[in-house]
Amino acid sequence: MDRIYETVKEITEELIEKAKLKAGAIVVVGCSTSEVVGDTIGTNSDPQVAEKLFKGIKEILDSHGIYLAAQCCEHLNRAIVVERKAVPFAEAVNAVPQKKAGGSFATVAYEHFEDPIVVEEIKADAGLDIGGTLIGMHLKKVAVPLRLSKNHLGNAVLLAARTRPKFIGGCRAVYDQQLL
Numbered sequence: 381m382d383r384i385y386e387t388v389k390e391i392t393e394e395l396i397e398k399a400k401l402k403a404g405a406i407v408v409v410g411c412s413t414s415e416v417v418g419d420t421i422g423t424n425s426d427p428q429v430a431e432k433l434f435k436g437i438k439e440i441l442d443s444h445g446i447y448l449a450a451q452c453c454e455h456l457n458r459a460i461v462v463e464r465k466a467v468p469f470a471e472a473v474n475a476v477p478q479k480k481a482g483g484s485f486a487t488v489a490y491e492h493f494e495d496p497i498v499v500e501e502i503k504a505d506a507g508l509d510i511g512g513t514l515i516g517m518h519l520k521k522v523a524v525p526l527r528l529s530k531n532h533l534g535n536a537v538l539l540a541a542r543t544r545p546k547f548i549g550g551c552r553a554v555y556d557q558q559l560l
Contacts, residue, residue, distance in 0.1 A: 399542035403445030411485035415511025415536035430484035450489035511536035
């Protein structure tokens with residue numbers, strides 16, 4: 381458990397660095413604790429693993445002034461649990477995630493956030509997909525895959541993405557210079 385906590389902190393730091401995230405950004409995390417422990421997604425939701433992952437991710441994001449958005453599972457239509465101050469004008473949905481309806485990670489987020497709100501969707505600046513949870517619907521356009529130094533967390537496949545503005549009528553070279 382301690383290794384998962386330390387690993388997710390390293391992964392989160394690397395995401396922030398490679399995505400060039402700034403204070404006020406939002407990172408969406410979809411997490412199958414079942415996959416992390418070596419089972420099939422949706423079959424063995426583990427609140428203890430979720431707690432370690434949540435605390436590690438949130439600790440790092442908070443230290444950079446970045447918001448965490450926790451994606452629920454398909455039973456809640458992949459709704460998002462987020463701090464109300466991150467989305468002050470968002471419309472709440474009437475749901476509270478549970479271990480078997482929302483998933484352990486979203487449930488832990490709801491329990492630990494200062495002022496949680498559940499929303500139908502969000503447009504995050506970057507994201508971590510832990511175990512094939514399909515976070516793409518909650519990323520801003522255009523999502524760009526990030527290759528992190530680790531591609532697994534426990535037994536779960538780990539994918540990461542950042543977003544960038546669309547190229548509309550301009551030169552990509554200008555945007556590339558902004559990233560340097």
